[in-house]
Amino acid sequence: MSNIEQSLNFFIRNGFNVHPHFYNCTGVDGFAIGQPREFIGVYFLIMGIILLMIYIPCLIVISRSDLMKSSCYKIMVWLGFLDIGCILTNSIATGFLGIMGATFCSYPKFIFLMGSLGCGCWMGSCATCILLGINRCCDVNQHLRIRTIFIGRKMYFTVAIPILYTIYSIFFTKPLLFNSNYMSWFFNPMIPGNEAPNYINISHTVNNCVVSLATTAIYSYLCVILFAKSKHFRSESISRTQTQIFFQSVLICSFNAIAAYIYVYMQFFYSPPAVVLIGQLAWQCAHGSVCIVYITMNKTVRIGFIDFIVPRSIRDRVGSNRTTATLRPVLRVVGIDAKLTTKTGSSGAVF
Numbered sequence: 001m002s003n004i005e006q007s008l009n010f011f012i013r014n015g016f017n018v019h020p021h022f023y024n025c026t027g028v029d030g031f032a033i034g035q036p037r038e039f040i041g042v043y044f045l046i047m048g049i050i051l052l053m054i055y056i057p058c059l060i061v062i063s064r065s066d067l068m069k070s071s072c073y074k075i076m077v078w079l080g081f082l083d084i085g086c087i088l089t090n091s092i093a094t095g096f097l098g099i100m101g102a103t104f105c106s107y108p109k110f111i112f113l114m115g116s117l118g119c120g121c122w123m124g125s126c127a128t129c130i131l132l133g134i135n136r137c138c139d140v141n142q143h144l145r146i147r148t149i150f151i152g153r154k155m156y157f158t159v160a161i162p163i164l165y166t167i168y169s170i171f172f173t174k175p176l177l178f179n180s181n182y183m184s185w186f187f188n189p190m191i192p193g194n195e196a197p198n199y200i201n202i203s204h205t206v207n208n209c210v211v212s213l214a215t216t217a218i219y220s221y222l223c224v225i226l227f228a229k230s231k232h233f234r235s236e237s238i239s240r241t242q243t244q245i246f247f248q249s250v251l252i253c254s255f256n257a258i259a260a261y262i263y264v265y266m267q268f269f270y271s272p273p274a275v276v277l278i279g280q281l282a283w284q285c286a287h288g289s290v291c292i293v294y295i296t297m298n299k300t301v302r303i304g305f306i307d308f309i310v311p312r313s314i315r316d317r318v319g320s321n322r323t324t325a326t327l328r329p330v331l332r333v334v335g336i337d338a339k340l341t342t343k344t345g346s347s348g349a350v351f
Helices: 008-013 038-064 071-100 108-140 145-150 154-171 202-232 240-268 273-297 299-309 312-333
Strands: 177-179 184-186
Touching (some): 038 273, 038 299, 071 154, 071 177, 071 184, 071 273, 108 202, 108 240, 184 273, 202 240, 240 273, 273 299
Antiparallel strands (some): 177 184
């Protein structure tokens, strides 16, 4: 019963009030027991804003492009929404709360809401990464029978699985709660007098163990298949596009696995503040690195991103200048370079 009473579901049904037994802040000054962390807080806040400014345009570009014809990019778009939810918690909210030196009792409702969102989106992204890995396996080895779940309308029912899991994780599990002393999120609100075992989130622990083992197994299998095809079966070697998508998927899900390993450890064993901070940074990298992978490794997304954020007038001018700079050496050789520039004043217009 305590899982429901400590969940966002109960919080909403109880008029947006936390359970008075498990989260009783009466007589507790949350700021007095916290520690302002201005420097690291500013880092998380600014980095979160930058990541969102990159990630949101990338998602828009992908959703509008032909990439959406591929089943893996349908999965990646859903993963993008989850990543944005996590960045709002592990970067934006973390930065603000760290600067303020907050603990749970400083802003109990706000922290409860953001912790529920962050924990739910994290667990949902883990399930989505496993699905993405299975999708990559089916793309590399088309003899797998499970590949039928990614074909046609079945794809939408397949993506519905991590969506439902995300809803469950947000509304029916215990939330993460911020503590500025460690600059990280824990299930235990660390209120004096409360018993730590009451705040263990079994679902989260099982989730992290499964995603760590499953991600390692799936991508080990993919590496073996990729190596075998490239070495022994030249005619069946995967295309450049498949290879690119494979490495994008590996990078994206590897960060999730690393963060999962660290968070499982730090929730059950004593961890020095430095280790806890590394776990928090790993959580940020698990979601923030995705948009960096897109614009550095995917030419279609990179070009679309530039077109999205740079005004057309500037793009046209840059394109025209590049064309002129490219043609001018050739034109100079044939003696017609002087004819390019008109005598129309200082505007330097080129026809």
